[in-house]
Amino acid sequence: MIPITVPYLKLHSSFRAIIRKLRFISWISYNICFCKAALILLGLIFSHKLVDIAVVAVLITYLTDYPRNYNVVEAARLVNLQEGISASTVIFLTCIPDAFSGRLNVIFYSTISCILGLVLLFITAFDEAANPLLKRLILIGVVFLAVGKAGMQRFLGPFLADQLRAHEPIKLNISEHRVSARKRVWWLIPVFFSVIASVQLSSWRVISIFTASATGITLFIFRLGIRFFHCTEITGPAAGSSLAVVFRVVKDALSKRHLNNPSSSNQLYRNDQNQVHLFPQVKFFRWLDKAAIIEPSTLISPEEQEKTGRLCTVAQVRDTKLMLKMVPIWTTFVVFGLIVSTGKTFFPEQGNQLNPKGFITYLLVIQHLSRVFGNFLCNRLLSKWVPEAKQKGAKIVRIWAGMVLSTICCAVAWRVEVHRLIIINNKGLLDNTDEVIPMSIFWLAPQFCLLGLMQGLARDGINKFLTDQFPEPMHDCVSAITELVTGFASFVNIVSVYFNKSLFADTLNSSRLDEYYKMLTIVSFINICYFWWISTFYTRGDDTAEADVIPQATGREEEEDFKVIVV
Numbered sequence: 001m002i003p004i005t006v007p008y009l010k011l012h013s014s015f016r017a018i019i020r021k022l023r024f025i026s027w028i029s030y031n032i033c034f035c036k037a038a039l040i041l042l043g044l045i046f047s048h049k050l051v052d053i054a055v056v057a058v059l060i061t062y063l064t065d066y067p068r069n070y071n072v073v074e075a076a077r078l079v080n081l082q083e084g085i086s087a088s089t090v091i092f093l094t095c096i097p098d099a100f101s102g103r104l105n106v107i108f109y110s111t112i113s114c115i116l117g118l119v120l121l122f123i124t125a126f127d128e129a130a131n132p133l134l135k136r137l138i139l140i141g142v143v144f145l146a147v148g149k150a151g152m153q154r155f156l157g158p159f160l161a162d163q164l165r166a167h168e169p170i171k172l173n174i175s176e177h178r179v180s181a182r183k184r185v186w187w188l189i190p191v192f193f194s195v196i197a198s199v200q201l202s203s204w205r206v207i208s209i210f211t212a213s214a215t216g217i218t219l220f221i222f223r224l225g226i227r228f229f230h231c232t233e234i235t236g237p238a239a240g241s242s243l244a245v246v247f248r249v250v251k252d253a254l255s256k257r258h259l260n261n262p263s264s265s266n267q268l269y270r271n272d273q274n275q276v277h278l279f280p281q282v283k284f285f286r287w288l289d290k291a292a293i294i295e296p297s298t299l300i301s302p303e304e305q306e307k308t309g310r311l312c313t314v315a316q317v318r319d320t321k322l323m324l325k326m327v328p329i330w331t332t333f334v335v336f337g338l339i340v341s342t343g344k345t346f347f348p349e350q351g352n353q354l355n356p357k358g359f360i361t362y363l364l365v366i367q368h369l370s371r372v373f374g375n376f377l378c379n380r381l382l383s384k385w386v387p388e389a390k391q392k393g394a395k396i397v398r399i400w401a402g403m404v405l406s407t408i409c410c411a412v413a414w415r416v417e418v419h420r421l422i423i424i425n426n427k428g429l430l431d432n433t434d435e436v437i438p439m440s441i442f443w444l445a446p447q448f449c450l451l452g453l454m455q456g457l458a459r460d461g462i463n464k465f466l467t468d469q470f471p472e473p474m475h476d477c478v479s480a481i482t483e484l485v486t487g488f489a490s491f492v493n494i495v496s497v498y499f500n501k502s503l504f505a506d507t508l509n510s511s512r513l514d515e516y517y518k519m520l521t522i523v524s525f526i527n528i529c530y531f532w533w534i535s536t537f538y539t540r541g542d543d544t545a546e547a548d549v550i551p552q553a554t555g556r557e558e559e560e561d562f563k564v565i566v567v
Contacts, residue, residue, distance in 0.1 A: 031181045037163035038186050040225035041156070043218030044111065046190035046197075048152045051114060051211050054198040055121070056082070056149060057364050060345055061352045062121070062204050063138070064433075064507075070135075071506040076345045076497050078139065080490040082146045083341060087487020089150035094480035103159045104231055110151025111219045117145030118215060122208035154480075159229075160186060166230035199361050242319065242477040249312050249320040252291035259290050268292045269302050270313040278317050285321045292317045315471075322470055323478070328534045329462070330485050332403070335527035336458055337489025338496065339406045339520060343451040345493065347413070347444060349508050350420065353433065354441035363444055367452035374402075374456025379464070395465045396535045402458025403531050407524040409450035414517035416443055424509050433507050459486065 055062075059082065063075035070078070093106060120141030124134050164182050168175065201207045265274040269292050273279075278289045291312040294302050305311035351360045378398050386394040423439050424430055459482075466478045497504065500519065503512040 031185050035167050037228045042190045043221050046194050047215040047218045049191050049194035054207050058348045060349045073504050077494050079345050080494045082142045083490035084487050085146040086150045087483050089147050090154050091480040091484045093154050103155045106151050106155050110148045113144045114148025115215050117141045118212035122212050125204045125208045242474050245316050246320045249291045252312050253288045256290040268314050269294050332531040333485045334489050337486035338492050341490045341493040351441045351444050353437045354439050355436050357436050359441045363448040367448040370449045370452030371456040374453040375460040393539050398461040399458045402454045403528045405454035410521040413447040417514040
């Protein structure tokens with residue numbers, strides 16, 4: 001046996017230190033690169049997240065404060081309107097072909113829209129006379145803000161990726177994993193500083209001045225540095241064309257309804273897989289296969305029929321059937337979106353009078369970190385512990401767990417609100433909205449944490465599940481549809497509050513928000529049962545055949561992680 005000497009131990013320790021340094025240098029070179037265009041974009045990302053945290057997330061507290069004096073129902077309606085318009089604008093911008101609009105142009109005009117909204121809110125923040133035009137200016141400002149937020153949210157991330165992709169050393173073999181990792185690092189820097197800045201802002205006057213000025217200055221810098229940007233040419237099909245294909249397939253299938261179902265693979269146009277019953281093999285959608293049937297009676301070539309819109313390819317029929325197949329699972333997210341919308345609307349207003357006042361931003365940070373943590377943990381557990389053959393079922397369970405947390409979130413919010421109302425009644429603060437309630441604001445931390453976790457599991461989980469079901473060109477489209485469904489839930493929340501208006505008074509202290517949360521707890525529990533029943537239709541089928549038919553892209557896990565950080 002060779003004795004271990006002191007020089008040997010020193011050499012071994014030095015060797016391990018060198019290995020650690022090499023690993024650190026390797027990590028730095030992989031995740032960090034210097035890019036002038038990305039550096040210029042940092043300002044816009046900072047102002048975008050600052051507006052999101054300091055203005056949009058707590059908009060209801062601005063509306064209910066003096067001199068605006070919106071009652072709770074009016075303020076909730078306006079906040080939900082902003083969320084619904086923003087979600088609708090996201091899918092509208094997604095459906096515009098990138099070659100027509102250009103990401104750079106959309107970012108520029110979206111930022112201008114955001115500035116206009118902030119300026120209008122800035123004007124109303126300094127009006128102490130309760131001018132009758134005040135509410136009209138606020139409405140217009142909120143609409144501008146919603147449109148601007150949607151455009152920046154949709155295009156800032158992809159545009160940043162374009163700039164980093166242009167700095168890849170080998171242009172013909174770009175590492176999407178490295179691009180995604182670098183994009184995450186570049187994005188986190190301005191997000192960190194925007195959180196710090198939002199915590200320091202106290203009054204609405206300061207918030208409106210600072211956010212409007214910051215957005216204007218960063219837009220000016222963005223415009224000056226426009227020559228440094230790399231505008232990538234979009235070669236794939238736009239998301240808008242994906243939605244157009246759905247209508248086209250349905251139209252062609254209806255026009256050929258007199259034909260029999262195909263009996264041979266040769267009857268179908270561009271049938272590379274030699275299928276007779278096209279994937280996905282859902283009996284209810286079998287009639288859509290007729291859209292790809294080549295009519296033997298016509299003298300026009302199949303290529304000409306395709307150009308004139310009378311014939312669809314097998315791939316187009318497949319994508320259409322896949323999208324229609326996902327409609328039931330999308331319907332479960334209406335109730336889920338209703339709970340998210342309620343949390344974004346009433347949770348900040350609950351904390352507006354709690355002690356210490358003005359600490360609501362800390363709870364919003366807790367919510368966001370909970371969402372990122374939930375998504376990250378699920379992605380790692382699924383990738384490391386669940387076999388490939390059981391991934392589909394595991395993703396369904398992940399979404400279901402998020403639905404369960406939504407019910408728990410409503411139940412916790414219900415009991416906390418009961419406790420808040422008891423303190424208000426005992427202290428005689430029912431009609432005194434200016435007095436700080438002697439209750440810690442961190443009583444709301446559990447419901448904010450659960451709101452973030454349920455989004456990390458269910459909302460981000462459905463995106464991961466859907467992008468795995470579709471080919472890469474349709475990923476943006478299906479994500480935008482999910483955004484639209486949850487945004488539609490904001491309009492549902494407006495209707496829900498209206499039909500339960502007996503529970504709401506002019507102020508939150510005089511309202512029975514606890515009863516509204518109780519009702520949502522019951523509704524969300526029913527939605528859990530509905531989702532579990534719906535999910536059984538998605539766990540059946542041959543995953544191997546699905547993988548053979550649908551081409552999957554690489555680097556999607558990193559991209560989904562980044563999307564959570566963006567939101």
